Amino acid sequence: MKKRNLPFLILLLFSLNTVISFGQKKEQKPNIVLIMGDDIGFSDIGAYGGEIETPNIDRLAHGGLRFKTFYNMAKCAATRSSMLTGLYTGGNGAVHIANLAKKAGYTTLMSGKEHFNNWVPKYCRAENAFDKSLHFWATTEYFVPPSGQYSKPFYLGTKKLNPSEIEHEISPLYKTDFITDYALNWLDESFKKEDKPFFLYLPYHAAHYPLQARPEDIKKYRGKYKKGWDKLRAERYKKMQKLGVVSKDLKLSPPENNLNTKRGPLVKEYTDYYPWENLSEEKKDSLDLEMAVYAAIVDRMDQNIGRVLDKLEKEGKLENTLVLFLNDNGSCPFYTNRVKDVEPGPANSYWSLRTTWANLGNTPFRQFKQAGHEGGSHTPFIAHWPNKIKPNTITDQVAHIVDIAPTFLDVLGIEYPKSINGHTTIPLHGSSLLPIFKGKERKEPDYFISGIRNYRMFRSGDFKIVQMNGSKWELYNIKKDPTELVNLAKTNPNKVKELANSYASSPMGFHKNKK
Numbered sequence: 001m002k003k004r005n006l007p008f009l010i011l012l013l014f015s016l017n018t019v020i021s022f023g024q025k026k027e028q029k030p031n032i033v034l035i036m037g038d039d040i041g042f043s044d045i046g047a048y049g050g051e052i053e054t055p056n057i058d059r060l061a062h063g064g065l066r067f068k069t070f071y072n073m074a075k076c077a078a079t080r081s082s083m084l085t086g087l088y089t090g091g092n093g094a095v096h097i098a099n100l101a102k103k104a105g106y107t108t109l110m111s112g113k114e115h116f117n118n119w120v121p122k123y124c125r126a127e128n129a130f131d132k133s134l135h136f137w138a139t140t141e142y143f144v145p146p147s148g149q150y151s152k153p154f155y156l157g158t159k160k161l162n163p164s165e166i167e168h169e170i171s172p173l174y175k176t177d178f179i180t181d182y183a184l185n186w187l188d189e190s191f192k193k194e195d196k197p198f199f200l201y202l203p204y205h206a207a208h209y210p211l212q213a214r215p216e217d218i219k220k221y222r223g224k225y226k227k228g229w230d231k232l233r234a235e236r237y238k239k240m241q242k243l244g245v246v247s248k249d250l251k252l253s254p255p256e257n258n259l260n261t262k263r264g265p266l267v268k269e270y271t272d273y274y275p276w277e278n279l280s281e282e283k284k285d286s287l288d289l290e291m292a293v294y295a296a297i298v299d300r301m302d303q304n305i306g307r308v309l310d311k312l313e314k315e316g317k318l319e320n321t322l323v324l325f326l327n328d329n330g331s332c333p334f335y336t337n338r339v340k341d342v343e344p345g346p347a348n349s350y351w352s353l354r355t356t357w358a359n360l361g362n363t364p365f366r367q368f369k370q371a372g373h374e375g376g377s378h379t380p381f382i383a384h385w386p387n388k389i390k391p392n393t394i395t396d397q398v399a400h401i402v403d404i405a406p407t408f409l410d411v412l413g414i415e416y417p418k419s420i421n422g423h424t425t426i427p428l429h430g431s432s433l434l435p436i437f438k439g440k441e442r443k444e445p446d447y448f449i450s451g452i453r454n455y456r457m458f459r460s461g462d463f464k465i466v467q468m469n470g471s472k473w474e475l476y477n478i479k480k481d482p483t484e485l486v487n488l489a490k491t492n493p494n495k496v497k498e499l500a501n502s503y504a505s506s507p508m509g510f511h512k513n514k515k
Contacts, residue, residue, distance in 0.1 A: 029104065029197045030385065030411060031321040033312075034404075035305060036083075037298070038076065038113065038208040039369060041331035041361020044298060048380045049240035049363065051224065051232070052295045056306035057382065060323055063391045064384030065437065068245055069482075071400040071459075072329050074369060074376040074451045076138065079328040079401060080203070081117040084124065086405025086428040088449055088507040091119050093423040095416070097408050098129040101199035104412035107131055107190050111183040112203035113138070123421045127158045130201070134182045140205070142212040142297070143347035144173040172347075174214060176206050176297070180304040184311055191315055202308070203328075206301035207294055209336050209352035211344035217296035218289075218345055225291040226284050228276025229360045230255075236363045244394050245380075246364060246482075253366045253375075253483040255359060270335050271355045286343075291357050293344040318386065322411060324404070325382040331361030332369040366484050372457025372466040373484055377450035389437050397441070398459075400448045402430030410434040429507060449508045458503035465489075465499045473500055 043049040047061035073079040073088075081087075085094040098108040110133040114126050126133040133156070140152045144163050154161045167185070168178040183200060190198050225232065233252070240246045255273040276284070305325075312318040333355040344351040353361075358368050359375075367373035381399065383389055409416055410432040417425055435442040447460040454470035464478040475489040475496050489496050503509055 028320055029106075029413065030388075031197050031312075031317055032101070032106075032199045032408070032411065033308065033321060033323045034199075034201050035308075035323070035325045036080075036112075036203040037301060037325075037327040038203070038205050039329065039332040040207050040298060040327040041358065041363070042365060042375075042378050042380060043236045043240060043363040044207075044331070044361045045380055047243070047382070048245050049236040049243060051235070052298045053220070054298065054302040056302050056309055057325055059309070060305075060325055060384040061382045061392075063386070064323075064382055064393075065389050066245060066394045067381040067383075067399055068247075068394060068396055069398045070326065070379050070381035071377050071398075071448050071450050072327065072379045073401065073449075074329045074371060074455070076113075076208075076328050077115040077117050078452060080115050081120045083401040083404050085120065086402050086430055087426055088402060088429050089117070089119055090426045090507075092121050093420065093426040094119075094121055094124060095405075095420050095425055096124040096129040097405050098199060098201070099417075099420065100405070100408050100412060100414065102131075103417065104414045105196060106412075107194070107196050107198040108201075109133070109183060109186045109190070109198060110135060110201040110203075111179045111186075112136075112201070113205045114203070121421070121423075127155065132186050133157055134179065136205075139208060140175065141210055141347065141350075142175045142205070144175060144178075174300070176204055176300050176304055179204060180307050184307065187311060187315075191317075200308075202305075204301050204304070207297040209332070209334075210349060211290065211293040211297070211351040211353065212347060212349060213293045213296035213345060214300060215345070217300050218292050220299065221292035221295040223288060223292075224295075225288040228279075228284070229356045230276050233360050233363050236360070240364065250364060251481075251483055251485060252364045253485060255356070270337075271333065273356055273359070287354075287357075290344050290351065290353065291360075293351075294353055294357065321385070322388070323382075323384040325380070325384075326401070327379045329369045330365070330367070330371075330374075330376045330378065331358035333358035334369075364483055367468075370452050371455045371468070372451025373468075374482065376455070377457060383433070383437055385437065390439055393439070395436055397436050398444060398448065399433055399436070400430060400445070400450075402428070403433050403445075404430070406430050406432040407434055407437075447502060447506060449503070449506060456503070456508070458499055458506070460499060460502060463495055463499060465496055465503070475499075 044052055045057050046054040047058040073082050084096050087094055101108050108130045110126050110130040114135040115138045126135040136154045137152050166178055169181050170177050237252045241248050312321055336352040342349040362375035365374035367375040369376050406428050449458055451457045455467055457466040462477055462479040464476050465473040473496050474487045476484045
């Protein structure tokens with residue numbers, strides 16, 4: 001080679017390297033938005049069969065992936081504890097997913113409900129885990145100032161807020177709205193100040209009791225429920241089959257007539273099933289109002305989810321954002337009415353949904369919140385991620401909320417930390433959902449657990465054992481009998497024993513689960 005050609009070759013190689021570098025621009029880390037509803041049944045959302053108007057959640061579903069079978073822990077605190085740490089149970093050494101996001105260089109934001117089991121360390125509380133947080137513990141009323149003695153305070157980080165200090169766009173103050181107001185304001189600040197990805201956690205309180213909603217939202221649904229729970233349940237069942245969120249050979253469970261708790265005054269008219277057609281027109285109108293308020297609460301949550309999606313789209317962020325939506329457990333039928341002479345809806349009412357309406361929400365399954373039966377433990381789960389997840393897809397693969405933390409690790413592209421706050425970290429109990437998001441098969445976990453103590457379920461492979469109020473284990477072939485109509489415990493005691501032994505040696509086994 002002649003020496004005079006060498007400078008030319010060096011220049012050529014430099015130019016090619018520059019072109020390649022620009023062509024291989026490093027992929028940006030995705031933003032993550034995790035949205036949780038509260039005490040909402042499997043079929044209440046439009047994309048899962050409901051007649052409640054949820055166009056924004058439906059937009060996520062039709063533009064993303066729906067799971068047919070996704071398990072929660074069947075109770076508010078238990079679900080949040082397991083979802084945010086990736087553990088069925090734990091203690092010091094648990095890692096909040098917000099800590100994972102921080103480690104990956106994310107801005108972390110939370111606005112909404114906080115509720116944990118006792119085993120969750122204090123360093124996992126919102127004020128310690130997130131850069132910014134508006135949070136409240138468990139139940140508060142929707143209208144603020146609160147209507148009475150059942151309210152809980154709101155906190156901005158560590159600061160306790162007086163109602164007059166809560167920033168809001170619409171009066172009177174309504175919790176679902178101002179939860180979103182804070183989130184949107186923080187997103188604005190994040191977009192202006194720094195070019196960092198963000199993790200936004202939005203655990204709405206909707207549609208937990210009390211049944212309180214804005215009048216204009218209630219008006220949309222008034223009269224729509226006078227056809228009654230029997231006809232509506234049949235309609236939802238058919239729509240679910242048509243949508244493909246349940247199989248066409250699935251059998252609808254019969255109306256439930258037993259409540260899965262000993263708590264509170266059990267009012268027969270409130271907790272038992274009775275045919276709609278036997279009721280007076282006056283009673284039907286009263287019951288229509290009850291369900292209309294519940295629908296209005298869900299509708300308002302969806303409107304606010306729409307505000308978040310619109311903001312992300314306007315700012316050009318939605319294309320690079322993974323949005324996840326789920327609920328903490330099935331619909332709730334517990335009797336909690338404390339103001340009996342006030343109808344559902346306004347700020348001074350404290351009604352809760354009755355068993356018959358909750359049974360509609362949990363179509364086509366049996367039982368309710370707290371129970372390990374599918375009605376309590378089976379949640380909608382939607383994943384929306386443009387250009388990563390194929391639109392309008394539905395998966396048969398089974399998953400659980402403990403899978404969310406390992407999914408975060410995959411999406412964030414980081415390793416699970418070896419220690420936190422001076423404690424050796426507890427290994428995660430789930431496995432990543434990223435293969436499913438990509439349209440692939442993942443190895444199904446060895447087992448899934450849900451339900452609270454004495455209502456626990458343990459599922460492994462095709463079979464599932466479940467308790468009711470500490471009674472003997474029931475056994476179901478959950479693949480063939482997803483609505484749990486045929487108890488196989490007496491005919492297959494060996495399988496019961498096998499699964500019970502596996503459960504006892506799991507993280508939630510009897511000898512480890514004293515609370």
